[in-house]
Structures are given as C-alpha cells and as structure tokens.
Amino acid sequence: MQKIAAFEPPTRLLMGPGPSNVAPSVLQAMAKPLVGHLDPVFIQLMEEIKSMLRTAFMTKNEMTFPVSGTGSAGMEFCFVNLIEPGDDVVIGVNGVFGNRMADVAERCGARVTKVEAEWGKIIEPAAIAAALKNVRPKIVAVVHAETSTGVLTPVEEISRLAHEAGALFMLDTVTSLGGCPVKIDEWKVDAVYSGTQKCLSCPPGLSPVSFGPKAMEVATHRKRKVQSWYLDVNLLASYWGQDRVYHHTAPISMNYALHEALRLVMEEGLESRWQRHKDSHLALKEGLAEMGLELASQPGHQLWSLNAIKVPEGADEAAVRKRLLAEFNLEIGAGLGPLKGKIWRVGLMGENSHRGKILTFLSALKHTLKS
Amino acid sequence: MQKIAAFEPPTRLLMGPGPSNVAPSVLQAMAKPLVGHLDPVFIQLMEEIKSMLRTAFMTKNEMTFPVSGTGSAGMEFCFVNLIEPGDDVVIGVNGVFGNRMADVAERCGARVTKVEAEWGKIIEPAAIAAALKNVRPKIVAVVHAETSTGVLTPVEEISRLAHEAGALFMLDTVTSLGGCPVKIDEWKVDAVYSGTQKCLSCPPGLSPVSFGPKAMEVATHRKRKVQSWYLDVNLLASYWGQDRVYHHTAPISMNYALHEALRLVMEEGLESRWQRHKDSHLALKEGLAEMGLELASQPGHQLWSLNAIKVPEGADEAAVRKRLLAEFNLEIGAGLGPLKGKIWRVGLMGENSHRGKILTFLSALKHTLKS
Numbered sequence: 001m002q003k004i005a006a007f008e009p010p011t012r013l014l015m016g017p018g019p020s021n022v023a024p025s026v027l028q029a030m031a032k033p034l035v036g037h038l039d040p041v042f043i044q045l046m047e048e049i050k051s052m053l054r055t056a057f058m059t060k061n062e063m064t065f066p067v068s069g070t071g072s073a074g075m076e077f078c079f080v081n082l083i084e085p086g087d088d089v090v091i092g093v094n095g096v097f098g099n100r101m102a103d104v105a106e107r108c109g110a111r112v113t114k115v116e117a118e119w120g121k122i123i124e125p126a127a128i129a130a131a132l133k134n135v136r137p138k139i140v141a142v143v144h145a146e147t148s149t150g151v152l153t154p155v156e157e158i159s160r161l162a163h164e165a166g167a168l169f170m171l172d173t174v175t176s177l178g179g180c181p182v183k184i185d186e187w188k189v190d191a192v193y194s195g196t197q198k199c200l201s202c203p204p205g206l207s208p209v210s211f212g213p214k215a216m217e218v219a220t221h222r223k224r225k226v227q228s229w230y231l232d233v234n235l236l237a238s239y240w241g242q243d244r245v246y247h248h249t250a251p252i253s254m255n256y257a258l259h260e261a262l263r264l265v266m267e268e269g270l271e272s273r274w275q276r277h278k279d280s281h282l283a284l285k286e287g288l289a290e291m292g293l294e295l296a297s298q299p300g301h302q303l304w305s306l307n308a309i310k311v312p313e314g315a316d317e318a319a320v321r322k323r324l325l326a327e328f329n330l331e332i333g334a335g336l337g338p339l340k341g342k343i344w345r346v347g348l349m350g351e352n353s354h355r356g357k358i359l360t361f362l363s364a365l366k367h368t369l370k371s
Numbered sequence: 372m373q374k375i376a377a378f379e380p381p382t383r384l385l386m387g388p389g390p391s392n393v394a395p396s397v398l399q400a401m402a403k404p405l406v407g408h409l410d411p412v413f414i415q416l417m418e419e420i421k422s423m424l425r426t427a428f429m430t431k432n433e434m435t436f437p438v439s440g441t442g443s444a445g446m447e448f449c450f451v452n453l454i455e456p457g458d459d460v461v462i463g464v465n466g467v468f469g470n471r472m473a474d475v476a477e478r479c480g481a482r483v484t485k486v487e488a489e490w491g492k493i494i495e496p497a498a499i500a501a502a503l504k505n506v507r508p509k510i511v512a513v514v515h516a517e518t519s520t521g522v523l524t525p526v527e528e529i530s531r532l533a534h535e536a537g538a539l540f541m542l543d544t545v546t547s548l549g550g551c552p553v554k555i556d557e558w559k560v561d562a563v564y565s566g567t568q569k570c571l572s573c574p575p576g577l578s579p580v581s582f583g584p585k586a587m588e589v590a591t592h593r594k595r596k597v598q599s600w601y602l603d604v605n606l607l608a609s610y611w612g613q614d615r616v617y618h619h620t621a622p623i624s625m626n627y628a629l630h631e632a633l634r635l636v637m638e639e640g641l642e643s644r645w646q647r648h649k650d651s652h653l654a655l656k657e658g659l660a661e662m663g664l665e666l667a668s669q670p671g672h673q674l675w676s677l678n679a680i681k682v683p684e685g686a687d688e689a690a691v692r693k694r695l696l697a698e699f700n701l702e703i704g705a706g707l708g709p710l711k712g713k714i715w716r717v718g719l720m721g722e723n724s725h726r727g728k729i730l731t732f733l734s735a736l737k738h739t740l741k742s
Contacts, residue, residue: 002426002637004419006396007630009412011404019405019623025377030401030624033382034390034574036702041380048375055373068576069440069601072619076601104600197620203405205439205576205622227598229475230440230447248443249568251576252390253401254625259378266373331407
C-alpha cells in the first residue's frame with residue numbers, strides 16, 4: 001500500500017479573496033465528536049444555526065439555512081429552484097460572479113439579459129431600469145460585493161425597480177455578509193446566498209441561503225421538478241424544517257464550525273463588526289497611500305472586505321505574490337479576467353480585519369516591492 | 372444580539388447507517404490551520420487525495436477526486452455529466468438509493484427503465500438482461516451496497532451485460548468503498564461515486580467519484596452544457612487536473628479530513644480492512660443468533676458494513692432506538708420505506724467495525740429488549 005505522510009499545513013496569513021483565517025475555537029469545533037444527522041442534539045444545532053443566520057441576514061425568513069456545498073452551490077440553489085426553462089432573467093455583470101450567475105441561469109434554461117458595467121464599477125440602477133423597458137423578467141439578480149473587483153453595488157434602488165417590474169430580486173452576498181450591512185428584509189431581497197469562508201470567518205464548505213415568502217411561493221408551485229435533486233428546496237425544507245425527513249447526510253463537522261463562527265459574530269454584534277471592517281479598510285488605504293499605491297475600484301463604492309490594489313508600474317505582479325507567500329507565509333489574490341496582472345486582491349475579512357494584520361501586510365509588501 | 376452557548380456534543384457510538392465514528396487523527400486534521408484553495412501545499416494535498424482514492428477504488432482513472440458535497444451530490448455529479456434529455460437509462464431499484472438514482476436521472480431529462488427487486492434482495496443479472504431486450508440505454512446503473520436494506524448486489528455480470536448492450540455502467544459504492552471489495556477497473560465500471568462518512572470513517576461532506584475514459588468521452592462531447600455548473604466535470608477537470616484553474620473554493624478542512632482518513636485506509640491495507648469488516652459482520656450475526664435474532668437481507672448477499680436486523684415480535688422498534696441513544700449514547704438506524712418499523716439498521720463501518728463495539732451493542736440491545 002501507499003505510504004503518505006500526515007499533512008502538516010504551514011500557518012498562513014490568508015489575505016486573499018477567501019478562505020480567510022478563522023478563530024481557534026472554530027477550528028476546534030470541527031474536532032468535536034460526530035453525532036448523527038437526525039440526532040436530537042444535531043437538530044437543536046440546526047435550529048440555532050438557522051436562528052443566527054436570520055440575525056446575520058437581518059431577515060425573518062423561515063427558509064434560512066446553509067446549503068451543503070460552497071458558495072457557488074448556494075448560487076445554483078437560488079437559480080435551480082426559481083427558474084423554469086424559458087424564463088427571463090436580468091443579471092448585473094461587473095465581474096466574475098455576475099458572469100457566473102448568467103452561466104448558471106442559462107444552464108437552468110433561462111433567457112438571460114446581461115446588464116454589464118466595466119469591471120471595478122458598480123451596476124447603475126439606471127442601467128437596470130433601461131433593461132426592464134425591454135424585458136419582463138422573473139428575476140433580477142446582482143452581486144452585492146464583487147469579489148473579483150472589490151466593488152460594492154448599492155442595491156435598494158435596484159430592488160425597487162425589480163419589484164416594480166413584477167420580478168423577484170436575488171442577491172449574491174458571498175463577500176458582504178458579516179462584513180458590511182446586508183439587510184435582506186429591509187431591502188426586500190427575495191433570494192440570497194453567501195459563503196462561510198469570507199467575513200463570517202468559517203472554513204469553506206457551506207453556503208448560507210435565505211428564501212423569502214415570494215421565492216418559496218415560486219419554488220413550491222413549479223410546473224416541473226427542480227432539475228437538481230440535491231438542491232431542491234422542497235425536499236430540503238422537509239429536513240431543515242419541522243418534519244426532519246432524511247434528505248442527504250448533512251456535513252456534521254462543517255455545521256459545528258458554522259455554529260461557532262456565527263456565535264462569534266453574534267457576540268461581537270453586527271454593527272461593531274461592520275465598523276471594524278470599515279476601519280480596517282480605511283487603515284489599509286491610508287497605509288497604501290503613504291506608499292504611493294491606490295485602489296482600482298470605483299471611489300465611493302469600495303468594498304471594505306476586499307481591496308483591489310493597482311499593481312504599480314515596474315512591479316512583477318505574480319512574483320510579488322509568490323514572494324509574499326514564500327517569505328512571509330502571506331497569501332494575497334491575483335486579478336481575474338481583464339484585471340489579471342493589473343491588481344492584487346487583499347482580503348480583510350472576519351478574523352483578518354484587524355490593524356495588526358494590516359501592518360504586517362503593508363510592511364511585507366513594502367519590503368517586497370523595494371528589494 | 373443573541374446569546375447562544377458553544378456546542379458541546381455528547382460522545383455517541385454511531386452504529387447507524389452513517390456517519391460512523393472517525394479516528395481521533397481525522398478529527399484533529401480538521402483543526403489544522405487553513406490554507407488557500409490554490410496554495411501549492413493544498414495542490415500537493417489534492418494530488419495525494421486523488422492518488423489514494425485511485426488505490427481505494429482500484430482504478431487508474433485520472434478523473435478520480437472528491438466532489439464538494441455529500442454522497443448524493445456525487446450521485447448527481449455522475450448523472451448530470453453523462454445524461455442529455457431523452458437518453459434512456461436502466462436503473463436497478465431494490466431500496467431507497469436505487470429510487471433516488473431514478474429521481475435524479477429523470478430530473479436530467481432521462482427516460483428511466485426501473486428494474487425492480489424486492490427490498491432486501493439483490494438485483495438479478497437476468498432481470499437486467501430482460502430489460503435490455505426492450506431498451507438500448509446510454510447507462511445501466513445499480514447500487515452496489517444498498518444502505519437501506521443491507522444487501523450487496525454482485526455487479527460483474529451486470530457490468531458485462533451493460534457493455535454488451537453498448538451502455539456505460541454506473542455504480543453507487545457509498546456504503547461499500549473501504550468495507551468490501553470495490554474493483555472499478557477489473558469490474559469495468561465507467562462511473563462511480565461514494566461517500567466519506569461510511570467505511571472510510573471520515574465526516575460527511577465530500578463524495579469521492581471516478582470517471583473512466585468512456586465516461587469522460589461522453590462528458591466532454593455533449594451536445595448541450597451540463598445542467599449543473601457546480602458539478603460540471605469539464606470545469607472541475609481544470610481545477611482538479613493540471614491546469615489548476617479556479618472553479619469553486621474547495622472545502623479545505625474536509626479535504627484535510629479525507630486525506631487523513633485515506634492515509635489510515637492505506638496504512639491498514641484494503642484486504643485487511645475488508646477482512647476486518649467481514650469478521651465483524653460474522654461476529655455480529657453470531658451474537659444476534661444467540662439472542663434469537665436474525666438479519667432481514669437475502670442470505671448469501673448480506674452486506675458486512677450495514678446489517679438489517681429483523682425487529683422481534685413484541686418489541687417497539689422506535690422505543691428501542693430511543694433508549695439505546697438515551698441510555699447508552701448508542702445510535703442505530705431505523706428502516707425506511709416498506710421496511711419502516713420492521714428492521715433496525717446497524718452499521719459496522721470503518722472505526723466501528725471492531726469486536727469491542729459489537730459486544731457493546733449486543734449487550735445494550737439485550738438489556739434494552741428484556742427490560
């Protein structure tokens with residue numbers, strides 16, 4: 001038989017686009033003994049997770065729970081349950097994740113109208129309004145925090161436009177939840193998904209989602225079955241709801257981790273957590289300015305949790321990242337698509353949104369750029 | 372904000388249909404520091420996982436890796452990549468998971484021919500042969516080890532029939548992999564999926580899968596895109612293959628756990644592990660016979676890892692399970708579908724396939740039945 005050594009990961013400072021580092025108690029939660037997926041104590045844990053997720057999303061939606069897959073599974077969950085072949089969908093595209101939404105929606109049989117904006121800029125309500133003059137979509141979907149560009153699109157006006165047009169409003173909050181205001185009920189968001197490995201500071205593996213009453217109405221009155229059995233909200237509602245009917249075997253240890261991560265979010269309080277992410281972002285910008293560096297994303301709409309830094313002239317983008325990893329155990333992210341080679345993506349998420357870590361990054365970057 | 376206490380699970384002996392208990396080093400693996408999903412050390416870990424999974428599946432298939440979801444996501448992975456609307460599929464149904472296969476395949480647009488057998492009996496090759504007289508399917512699919520009934524269907528003859536009819540052969544090995552012979556190349560299995568939380572003794576959250584060359588040929592030459600973006604093997608091959616193109620953020624900690632669980636499988640050796648599961652099954656049967664109890668599944672085809680015990684007359688099926696959990700921290704499973712109330716399902720999987728645990732279970736059951 002093969003002889004393979006036990007894996008001993010280095011201790012990285014994860015300041016890329018996620019995963020971010022997590023609290024020691026979150027790591028330790030996963031090392032706790034397993035229980036069954038229908039055990040009364042696990043069911044109690046599920047209820048507490050649902051309740052804390054409702055607080056984090058600022059919603060009363062009953063159907064608020066973690067999908068057993070990473071953030072992209074949550075995106076797919078939202079589309080497969082709401083779309084039937086031939087449905088029209090309007091999607092804001094200003095980065096990788098808007099494009100991914102369009103791809104996922106098309107695979108569900110949707111006719112997609114893309115409302116595009118330059119990468120690094122927000123989706124303008126006026127552009128959505130213009131699209132809604134030509135199409136009456138079932139869904140209007142946008143990415144709140146574009147992880148690929150570091151831009152935060154304000155969504156209240158877009159939500160209003162969507163509802164005026166009789167559409168559901170869907171939101172990607174993968175990189176915003178827990179790091180800046182995400183107000184699902186106040187903003188009238190009908191369907192939302194997120195990830196665990198960003199501002200919630202939990203390892204990747206689950207995707208918190210929430211469906212409001214109108215989305216549930218659509219999902220439960222479909223003409224044909226949801227194309228994914230694994231992600232069918234009608235089946236999942238029987239497991240995560242009060243019936244407790246076996247569906248799939250839930251990832252027990254990942255749910256332990258999410259429970260602990262959410263507990264820490266509750267302990268800190270949402271407003272304090274948002275303020276901390278804002279302060280960190282401003283501290284980073286100040287430090288960068290002293291080095292003559294600036295952010296690439298649209299001023300006034302820069303995301304606190306993910307900072308797209310313009311690579312200065314003369315610097316070798318990839319070499320800098322490699323050296324930061326090799327010499328400082330410090331991971332930052334590369335640009336994607338049209339921004340490849342032009343930006344570094346620096347995440348200040350959850351556990352890593354602290355001044356000490358920002359100073360570490362700034363010093364390491366300064367050292368690397370000058371030598 | 373909400374005040375919720377940290378979760379402290381009880382120490383259960385998990386002898387139901389899974390999850391089973393895992394080794395302490397597997398739990399500890401998840402508590403190790405996170406690295407990024409494109410970190411060179413994580414890529415090395417991915418390579419080692421792929422290599423060990425090939426050994427476990429007894430295959431040389433390049434495309435052998437864990438899907439980022441539980442066993443049912445692996446089932447869905449196999450069908451969504453291989454089926455296009457209108458394709459014919461023949462599925463053996465002798466329990467819950469054969470029915471689930473049929474449901475998943477229909478959601479992909481397949482025309483499903485079910486070859487049914489009584490629950491607790493195997494799928495007979497003659498029944499598959501009879502079905503193949505009326506339909507030329509793209510896929511013949513069966514469940515190797517039916518977790519809902521405790522039966523192991525021999526599949527070599529069915530595989531031969533499938534290939535003779537020009538079909539791909541697909542196999543569910545969720546409850547067999549690591550607990551009894553599973554020989555993907557020798558048996559000419561084109562597509563296979565499994566789970567981590569059964570005989571591999573790893574927490575639930577990943578689904579090991581393997582596609583052979585003929586399955587890859589079908590998946591890469593489809594007429595229309597795979598309906599699931601998350602499970603599209605064409606995209607996943609770029610991340611798990613040599614290109615390392617970002618697809619989704621892999622569940623880092625779960626992959627740590629799987630790496631360690633597979634390492635323990637390699638250390639023990641497949642044949643020793645199978646023998647241990649066989650010995651445990653025989654020891655359990657002997658103990659049950661002394662109590663006047665017997666298994667419900669077809670003699671000669673009883674699964675070593677999951678034992679369906681007939682509930683004796685006069686015993687309250689659910690009350691016994693509840694007492695075992697409350698008084699002994701011991702979880703066993705209930706019957707499903709037509710077997711509800713008629714059987715208990717006792718898993719002897721991985722870490723729990725040991726004589727000491729069998730004696731614990733037998734004593735606890737004896738005590739509970741007589742008082």
